[in-house]
Amino acid sequence: MIVTTSLDPLAKIAEMGDVTTHEPAGDQPLSERKQGNRYQSRSLAECITNVSAGSAKKPILATMLTTACERNCNYCVFRAGRAQTKRFTMTPDEMAKGFDQLQRGGQVEGLFLSSGIIKGSVTTQDKLIDTAEIIRKKYNFRGFVHLKVMPGAQYEQLYRAMQLADRVSVNMEGATPERLASLAPKKDWTNELLKMLQWAEQLRRDHPDQRLAKTVTQFVVGAVGDTDLELLSLSERLFRQLRLTRVYYSPFGPVEHTPFENLNRTDPQREHRLYQASFLLRDYNWNLEDLPFATSGNMPLDVDPKRAWAELNLRTAPIDLMHADREALMRVPGIGATGADAILKARRHTKLTDIASLRKVGIRAPEQAAPYILLNGKRVETQLNLF
Ligand code: SF4
Secondary structure: OOEEOOOOHHHHHHHOOOHHHHOOOOOOHHHHOOOOOOOOOOOHHHHEEEEEEOOEEEEEEEEEOEOOOOOOOOOOOOOOOOOOOOEEEOOHHHHHHHHHHHHHOOOOOEEEEEOOOOOHHHHHHHHHHHHHHHHHHOOOOOOEEEEEOOOOOOHHHHHHHHHHOOEEEOOOEOOOHHHHHHHOOOOOHHHHHHHHHHHHHHHHHHOOOOOOOEEEEEEEEOOOOOOHHHHHHHHHHHHHHHOOOEEEEEEOOOOOOOOOOOOOOOOHHHHHHHHHHHHHHHHOOOOHHHOOOOOOOOOOOOOOHHHHHHHHHOOOOOEEOOOOOHHHHOOOOOOOHHHHHHHHHHOOOOOOOOHHHHHHOOOOOHHHHHHHEEEOOEEOOOOOOOO
């Protein structure tokens, strides 16, 4: 294995794997995902990605401390022994310096830092933490930092990472220990991964006065027979019990010269439906039972989960928009949290009598809601759009 250490920091960063090809870093995972079969970047521009963090959209540097790894996850371009992967390694000082150059030059406003594992998780985690320490203390950077937590990192390391970063990710990869064993034979689902997320929540409870990083995770979807039910059932527990702010669903794509190179690529529509369902669980107070699982444990790809629920429940019992509460309004396709609030506000002083009045209060596609609502106590008449 050739490990290169002699390039200048920016040249090395340019050669690093473009991490967002493999995992999203911000709040809009679908728009952040880059397409194509390139596994490693060749230019700095490919390492800079626009992510949304809160309400802002920022260019961030998404990179790794090393593209070498001693583990052998079956789907991963960086797995040990894959001769085609170029291996680059940077010291914390080099990475921090390179990031500072980019940040001062106005090219990036944040950092997503991951790493392959070399000399164990604890040593690797120390290097990630050291990088963040230098960026925060020496270069005084106060902006967005997202740090990866290595499987099996120590409690004190997690605590320090959560003090330094805005967001930390512990990737579960598989929804059950069995799925993980097929994906990543050297990772321990319970002790190396789930335990990190449990500790993170414990740290937040033990230090309510401190501003600690939010936690997120990622699953590799579709390589080893995982079902939507498995993925969403664990997601629901992670949102409710361990207060994760985001679960990323990365559709599997085969990488040449890995044990999974001949497996089928996962349909991107499945990723889309999983995100729709997870937002319903996280933001709309839905339960797993509300989601349209078939006996296979998967959701249909041709209908979004909210519409599937509405077809079953609202076609025959439409919701009266003048009287429904906020939660009921948000059950209607085409009406989200903002739309529900706009309706509640508007109906205090006006009657919502037709589709035009809904558009006027800010419902962008009221036609989507039409089959499931009553306006003026009556079903809504809509014209068919023939062209
Ligand atoms: S530990 Fe991470 S970098 Fe290493 S092979 Fe597994 S997924 Fe890839």
